Amino acid sequence: MFVSDYAATASSVYTQALSIISSVEPRISDAIGAELADQRASLKLIASENYASLATLLTMGNWLSDKYAEGTIGHRFYAGCRNVDTVESVAAEHARELFGAEYAYVQPHSGIDANLVAYWAILNKRIEAPALERLGAKNVNDLTEADWEELRRTFNEQRVMGMSLDAGGHLTHGFRHNISGKMFSQHSYGTDPETGLIDYDQLLADAREFKPLILVAGYSAYPRRVNFAKMRAIADEVGATLFVDMAHFAGLVAGKVFTGEENPVGYADVVASTTHKSLRGPRGGFLLSTAEYAPFIDKGCPMVLGGPLSHVMAAKAVAFAEARTADFQAYAQQVADNAQTLAEGLLRRGVRLVTGGTDNHLVLLDVESSFELTGRQAESALLDAGVVTNRNSIPRDPNGAWYTSGIRVGTPALTARGFGAAEFDRVAELIANVLANTTPVTASTGKPGKAKYTLADGVADRTKAASAEMLAANPLYPGLEL
Structure with missing residues (x-):
């Protein structure tokens, strides 16, 4: 997937770069080289990880990093930002065209930053702006202290409704230990106990009762597609703003795998995402929205964000440009096809899967019922064998969010390798x-252990050998030699 005509040039560039880094702090250059070696030698199945192209990676290592550029395009708080304006404009243009959105904002440093900007933009549009108009004020500085205190109390009374963590939602969808659960009065929706699927009728009933200001759609570990037309209808019925977090599946939207009612753009008021998961770009975030939300999202800095990372915005532009190609569409379809193959292969071998399969890029294994293991035991045993996954909660998880009963696996990274x-x-x-071949170890108290395990002799070595054969046939950054 990453075969290119510039591998030899890239090898020279990276060799020289590591040499320069080593002259200052060799431990860092060694760690960078070791990370490439580790990624080349392991089966990376973490659903939220991928491999960026060499062009994207190289774009981040430049002097755009040295420029402060708080504000928006053409309206910065620092002088000398014309080149940053160009970078941000190009990135936003590619994002709008790629997703068919009215507006794009590419400054967020991460997915959580993007979600926070979204929340506060919605609050400012739905709560602050009407309050200012009612009080005849241009901005909050014009408010009396009493008016300001009343506005702040009103902010704190707002409600958000998102998918629960164990059903596949994300921390930022209202989890009480996350800032989203502290900002809002929060209510979570789950999935059907029998199927593990979203029950839209039950969701509507819950929304009617709770009446959220913001309805959050999207997921971190839900192995199915979402009907955003139904989510829009629910939001409209209860007067909520529909906010979609598509951080995980943005690549499938960009690659035209998710279309129609499965594409959130056109149904959601605001969409947030990362760029480094299925989109295969640099680590970062971005937002899409309708035009009416644009002026509120544009206030992301100084509302939530500090100075934008201009070098990363440049890399986002490159990644968005790559995602607008036919090659990326073929890649995205292969990601979904490979997830189906992986799920079917696990099911044939007796592994229980949450929802019984997948129709996106990830698969969620119930290792508690399949192997009497906790997610932590399974994650560690697989890592011993060179298979990199992450433990994950499953619906109504008996082991909680730390040990868990599930393993989440995804196909974007290995699909990128071919x-x-x-x-x-x-x-x-x-x-x-x-x-x-993994056996849980009983704790010294006599109770079942949740972390300790034993892996049968020879299994790790045989697994690594089998993995090495596949990895060698599908090298990461072929032709790049350090």
Whole structure:
């Protein structure tokens, strides 16, 4: 997937760069080189990770990093920002065209930053702006102290409704330990106990009762697609703003795998995302919205954000440009196809999957019922065998959010290396074999342990050998030698 004509040039660039870094702090250059070696040698199945192109990676290492540029395009709080204006304009243009959105904001440093900007933009549009108009004030500085205190209390009374963490939602969707759960009065919606799927009728009933200001759609570990037309209808019925977090599946939207009612753009008022997951770009965030929300999102700095990372915005522009190609659409479709293959391979080998399968880019294994393991035991055993996953809660998880009962796996990264159906069926076999040969260890108290385990002799070595064969046939950044 990353074969290119500039591998030799890139090798020279990276070798020289690491040499310069080493002359200042060799431990850092060593760690950078070791990370490439580790990623080349492991089966990366973390659903939220991917591999950015060399062009995207190289774009981040430049002097745009040295420029402060708080504000918006053409309206900065620092002088000398014309080149940053160009970078941000190009990135926003590509994002709008890629997703068919009216407005794009590419400054957020991360997905959480993007979600916070979204929340406060919605609050400012729905709560602050009407209050200022009612009081005849241009901005909050014109308010009396009493008016300001009343506005602040009104902010704190607002309600948000998002998918619960164990059902597949994200921390920022109202989890009480996250700032989103502290900003708002929060209510979570779950999934059907039998199917694990979103019950839209129940969601509507809950929304009617709770009456949220913001209805959050999107997920971190829900292995199915969402009907955003239904989410829009629910939001409209209760007077909520529909906010979609598509951080995980943005690549499937960009790649035209999710279309129609499964594409949130056109249904949501505001959409937030990361750029580094299925989009295969640099680490960062961005927002899309309707035109009416644009002036409120534009106040992301100084409302939530500090100075934008101009070098990362440049890399976002490159990644968005790459995602507008036919090659990326083929990649996105292969991501979804490979997830189906992986799910089917696991099911054939007796692994229970949450919702019984997948129709996006991720698969959620119930290792508690399949192997009597906690997610932490399964995650650690797989890592011993060179398979990189992450433990994850499952609906109504008996082991809680730390130990968990699930393992989340995704296909974006290995698809980027060129893995297809044959390789992913083999990956399913390796995962099932490792977990079947993992035994939980009883704690010293006599109670079942949640972290300790034993892996049968030889399993790790055999798994690594089988993985090495597939990885060698699908090298990461072929031709890049350090």
